[in-house]
Amino acid sequence: MTAKILDGNALSAKLRESLRQRAAELTAQGCQPGLAVILVGENPASQVYVRNKIKACEAVGVHSEKYEFPADTPPEKVLQKIAALNADPKIHGILVQLPLPPQFDEDEVLEAVSAEKDVDGFHAENVGLLAQGNPRFISCTPYGVMEMLSAEGISLRGKEAVVVGRSNIVGKPMTLLLIGASATVTVCHSQTRDLAFHTRRADVLIAAVGKPKMITGEMVKPGAVVIDVGINRLPDGKLCGDVDFDSAKEVASLITPVPGGVGPMTITMLLANTIESADRAAGK
Ligand code: NDP
Numbered sequence: 001m002t003a004k005i006l007d008g009n010a011l012s013a014k015l016r017e018s019l020r021q022r023a024a025e026l027t028a029q030g031c032q033p034g035l036a037v038i039l040v041g042e043n044p045a046s047q048v049y050v051r052n053k054i055k056a057c058e059a060v061g062v063h064s065e066k067y068e069f070p071a072d073t074p075p076e077k078v079l080q081k082i083a084a085l086n087a088d089p090k091i092h093g094i095l096v097q098l099p100l101p102p103q104f105d106e107d108e109v110l111e112a113v114s115a116e117k118d119v120d121g122f123h124a125e126n127v128g129l130l131a132q133g134n135p136r137f138i139s140c141t142p143y144g145v146m147e148m149l150s151a152e153g154i155s156l157r158g159k160e161a162v163v164v165g166r167s168n169i170v171g172k173p174m175t176l177l178l179i180g181a182s183a184t185v186t187v188c189h190s191q192t193r194d195l196a197f198h199t200r201r202a203d204v205l206i207a208a209v210g211k212p213k214m215i216t217g218e219m220v221k222p223g224a225v226v227i228d229v230g231i232n233r234l235p236d237g238k239l240c241g242d243v244d245f246d247s248a249k250e251v252a253s254l255i256t257p258v259p260g261g262v263g264p265m266t267i268t269m270l271l272a273n274t275i276e277s278a279d280r281a282a283g284k
Contacts, residue, residue, distance in 0.1 A: 001222065003252040008144075011151050012264040016060050019271050023061040033278035034063040035086045035119065036095040037271070040104070041071035044112070046097045053095070058280060062274055065089065072163070073102045078104070079112050086114040088181030092281055093274035098169075119273035121173065130176050137273050142174040144208065144265025145227050146181070151216045152254060154225060156181035161226050162198050164188045164215065165208035170229055170262050176207055195219070203264075205252075207242035217247030226252040 023033050035057055039050045050066065057064035067081055078096075083089050101107055110118075115125040121139035122262045129136050138146075149156065161183035165171035171187065178185045187196050199205055199219040207215050208229035220226060230242030241258030249255050256262055 001253065003226070003249045003255040006148055006152065006227075006254055006256045006261060007248070007263040008148065008256060008264045011148060012268040015147070015268050016056070016271065019176065019268070019275055020060040021273050022279070023198075026275065026282055027061060029282055029283040031089075031278055032061070033093075033275045034061050034065070034088075034091045035274045036065045036067065036088075036091045038067045038069070038078060038081065038094070038096045040069045040073055040097075041101050043099070046099075048255070050097050053267055053270060056271055057174045057274075060275075062272055065091070066113065072103075073101075075104050077108070078109065082109070082112045086112075086117060089281070091117065092277035093117055093270075095120055095270070098236040110145060117277060119270060119277060121273070122168065127173070130173060133180050137277070138177065138269070139169060140269040140273065141170050141208075141229060141262060141266045142177050143269040144262055145174060145229070146177050147269065148227065148256065148262070148265060149204070149225070152225075154254075156204065159203040160185045160186070160201050160267065161204040161206065162186045162202035163187060163206045163208065164199065165206075165210075167208065167227070170208035174229075178204075178206075179255065209242045211242055212240050213242070213244035215243045215248065216253045217244065217249075219247050220251040222251050223253045224251070226255040227262065228256050228258050231258060231263060 037050050054064045085094050094113045096109055098104045110122045115123045118126050121137040126137050163171050163174050166187050166189045173189050175185050186198050188195055196219040200221050202224055204225045208228045212232040226248055228241035228243040232240050239259050
């Protein structure tokens with residue numbers, strides 16, 4: 001069997017077209033969606049992510065503002081900017097690009113963003129709402145994965161889903177969404193004994209680890225849906241996922257590539273959350 005490849009670029013383009021229309025409608029009503037992005041330090045990967053987010057905003061008609069701070073900025077300065085953006089009616093979403101330099105307490109910064117503008121879904125209040133099954137904002141990467149599954153018409157009800165990784169950004173919210181969709185969910189992490197035992201049981205396998213090609217075809221159940229969240233840079237400069245694509249695609253029924261799978265969906269869901277937030281503001 002050779003798996004069907006889930007094209008995140010194609011699905012993103014389709015979703016972004018309808019987001020562009022929603023943004024235009026809101027703009028016509030005098031409420032153009034607005035996203036503020038805060039970047040601290042000179043991390044090259046973060047700079048690329050921020051640039052791509054700003055470009056995506058421009059393409060769908062979302063107003064964007066970028067605030068860059070040098071790596072040695074005192075946390076108070078960034079907290080002051082967040083407070084100003086919380087109070088700015090032009091801004092409906094605030095994103096603090098992670099990671100932050102060591103002098104920052106990341107939790108403190110994420111909690112400083114108004115929960116109503118927390119389009120990344122990282123604020124404790126929004127994590128709590130998601131855990132209760134009543135989300136306000138769903139963090140963008142797991143949201144994108146759910147959209148990909150839904151676009152393929154994959155029902156999760158009663159399926160065995162295995163999530164490898166338990167981070168606050170991907171693994172945990174992914175797990176909550178899968179539970180909400182009535183899958184039976186197993187979460188694996190660095191202390192899991194016999195990872196392959198679990199992954200081989202997965203009808204839907206989601207890898208979010210950050211280790212190049214660690215999930216091989218032998219660890220995949222025949223016919224499984226394999227979603228690769230990982231983005232890793234190889235010594236030759238090429239990107240690859242956490243799944244060994246070449247061997248896994250011979251076993252799976254559906255698989256996401258890296259690049260061009262979950263990555264573009266993450267940015268698309270950031271736009272969706274920002275527009276949703278503007279929609280709520282317009283309705284107030
Ligand atoms: P983290 O480093 O925060 O979390 C990694 C998780 O993997 C941890 O829970 C860790 O376990 C677990 N893990 C580490 N080693 C193993 C192992 N040998 N077996 C099983 N589990 C293991 O990473 P993130 O969740 O932030 O990101 C994961 C990957 O996804 C990265 O490659 C990142 O670049 C990518 N990413 C992609 C995005 C996209 O848009 N496509 C967005 C966000 C991230 P433990 O908790 O025990 O340490």
